Amino acid sequence: MMCALGSAVCFGAASVFQALGARAAEPGTGSGVDVALLWRALRQWRYVAGLGLDGLGFVLQIVALRTLPIYAVGASLAASLAVTAVIASHMLEVRLSRTEWTAVAVVCLGLAMLALASGREGHESPGAVLEWGLLAAAFGVLLxxxxxxxxxxxxxxxxxxxxxxxxxxxxxxxxRLIDSVDLADPALYALLVGGGSAFLLYTSALQRGSVTTATAGLVLGETIGPAVVGVVWLGDRTREGLGWLALLGFAVAVAGSLTLARFGEAPAREEADAALKG
Known part of the structure; x- marks a missing residue:
């Protein structure tokens, strides 16, 4: 659980740096799959620093996913928005309302409930159908x-x-499905295509459009589906008699994160310049 929370801290801090870097880059085409925008963002040191934090967060996430149910790790990752909100309130001098400070506390409460209720990861073998389904979903994200x-x-x-x-x-x-590096394993390619596609799409969302709406969609997309897969196909369970607490904690953590969705939004250029000077 400490690794899951550590990954949330890394991802939350990375969001601030990536938002600054994405907004400082030249505007993109508006396409969700805009490789040129990603290349321009990579010229911004803040975006690169965010990627470094993402890398560290991913390592911690892998450790967490090897020992915890997916629903617990997914809720922790969604809670990175609470980290982003706290950092933005200091680094970008963004005011948090009383409701938003309450949402930060609610997220922490939900995670505490999950920590108490979570069992160990499941060990059921879903077979090749799930692996190929993941690969299809990864390419579907690109489309x-x-x-x-x-x-x-x-x-x-x-x-x-x-x-x-x-x-x-x-x-x-x-x-969860990859036990070793096997070039014939569709889950390996699903990981690479899914992760790369998600970065492309979210970078575009950070740069243009209503990112508050996009971030809310991101939280729902990265938590609910994987949690269901973990319980139904991989055998993730809770501690005996605490299933209700895990479900409640998951819902509370995700709801609190959705309240903080606006902190996924890139700051205005003026705010980015002020943060640089600060």
Whole structure:
């Protein structure tokens, strides 16, 4: 659980740096799959620093996924928005309302409930069907991202967020399925395609459009689906008699994170410049 929380801290801090870097880059085409935008963002040191934190967070996430149910790790990752909110309140001088400070506390409460109720990871073998299904879902994320660029702003942001969340969810499940590096393993390619697609889509969402809506979609996409897969196909369970507490903790943590969704949004250029000077 400490690794899961550590990954949330890394991802939450990375979001602030990546948001600053993405907004400082030249505007993209508006397509969800805009590789050129990602390349321009990589020229910003803050975006690169965010990727470094993401790398550390991913290592901690892998450790957590090898010992905890996916639903517990997924809720912890969603809680990274609480970390982002606290960091943004200091680094970007963003005011948190009383409701948002309450949401931060609610997220912490939900995670504490999950920590108490979570059992160990399941060890059921889902077979090749799930692995190939993950790979299909990963490529589906790319297709949805490409199509999202033609949508109006609001549905575009929601679609990019949900698709990006599904991509990160594919990564969560794939980590559980991969025991060793096997070039014939479809789960390995699902991890690579799903993670890369999610980064492309979310970078585009950070740069343009209603990112508050996109971040809410991201939270839902990366938590609910993987949690269901973990329980139904992988055998994730709770401690004896505490299933209700795990379900309640999951719902509370995700609901609190959704309240903080606006902190997934890139700051205005003026705020980015002020943060640099500070």
């Amino acid at each position: 949805v991202g490409a199509a999202a660029g033609r949508l109006p702003e609001r549905p575009r942001a929601l679609t990019l967020g949900l698709a990006g969340g599904v991509g990160f969810g594919v990564v969560e499940v794939a980590v």
